[in-house]
Amino acid sequence: MLDTFDQFAADRIDRLLRFATALTCDPHLAQDVVQEVLVRVQHKWDRIGALAARDMYVRRMIINEYLSWRRRKASRNIAATHSTLDALGTPTADPAHIYAERDALRSHIIKLPRKQRAALVLRYYEDRSDQEIAELLGCSVGTVRSHISRALSTLRASHQHPVREAL
């Protein structure tokens, strides 16, 4: 029996938003990406709703929307670190050094090539298998492994020579 679109959206939206936020590192962009995708899903619900793999399909739409947004927006992608944002606010007693390591890593994740970043989110946030990641990214399992291993070596290297700019 077919769910209604409303039912489907209400059940999935929290997870989709969290996933998109981890993917984009930007809650507001994630909001627009998810909103945009769900409007399209709603429009084509007769077809998408009947798919056995509709969850994968919707997730793939989100990834594609994110990848294409980045492509069109190649000129400038400002992703402020938490430290930069904190600097805007009222100064407060600062437990920031606890987060410094994580913040530094975040700033390197943001700079990764977009497909590498997407592969990392699918592996480490969604716990997807290489096979699933390959389907979602539309590439081979070998390519997935290479994306992840390159991303990891970049991040490990940056980790050993921490960049001070985020502080």
Next chain:
Amino acid sequence: MANDRTEQLIKDVFTDEAARAVDSREVLAAVRGRRPRRSYGLVLAAAAVVVVVAAVATFVVPQVFERSTPPAADDQSQKTTQAVTPTNVLVVGTDTAGWTDSVVLTQVAADGSVSLISLPRDSWLPATDGGTKLNQIYARSGIEALLATVRDLTGVPVDHYAVVDMAAVGELADAVGGVPVCLNAATSDRYSGAEFGTGEQTIAGDAALAFLRQRHGLPYGDLDRIARLQAFLQSLAVKLKGADLAPVIAAVQGDVKTDPGLDVLALAQDLTNAKSLRVATIPIGEIDLSTPQGSGIAVDPAQVKQFVTGLPSTPPATGDVPCVN
């Protein structure tokens, strides 16, 4: 396969990121309220825009009202030449789904000076309803609840309101023959349709709408959008002096709802005679606060009250409209 330290940190980073997700109810409402034909309708990002309409409506519509009043109505004009009555009006801009994306406290002081104070829509209020973002209150509990919240937060006895439906801003900017603004840097964004060069430019129609909607690709997102709204309002106010008002009224008619007790005529007088205009945003703390309703903005009620109280003694805006991001 055990994760090493780097992999564990990566997991932590993504978990932290995911926790910053916005409130899903807002997104669901937008998806449901959206007409499928408009591919980039941006119901939510629309936001701030609307206040412009309200400002103009309070500014302009009643003024013409007065002009068309027959000369016999002398008692009315005498009343408005008396000393200014301090008035506090909450101007609220809603999108088509009924979320309040712009909340602006308009204060007319006894000395005739006017302040427009923006309250960011994501302000987190831990003591209200067991914790809520400002933009949730109107949709859930209505305008009286929102008025009470703003009274508590600012310490200002807000007695009146104007609620404005999203619409008409493009036409409004057209109606005044375009509004001059100035940008620090060129920017383009496909979600809002924004496409602007650097420096001074006059915007109207869809470009005006996009200017006030854009938050992606700006250094401080929604806060930059508030700065844009404020610059736009200041510039619009200049433009309205001496503008042909008939088309302006046609553009905004039907989009504004006020409380029955608001004396729009007197308010319009006060606004048009304003000796000085101050445009400000309440002081804010952490702008990426993790809340049960997604990423929010911390506000300290004591600081806000102090700021609002002290505002009349700060220097008013000069004639120059600042360049914005």
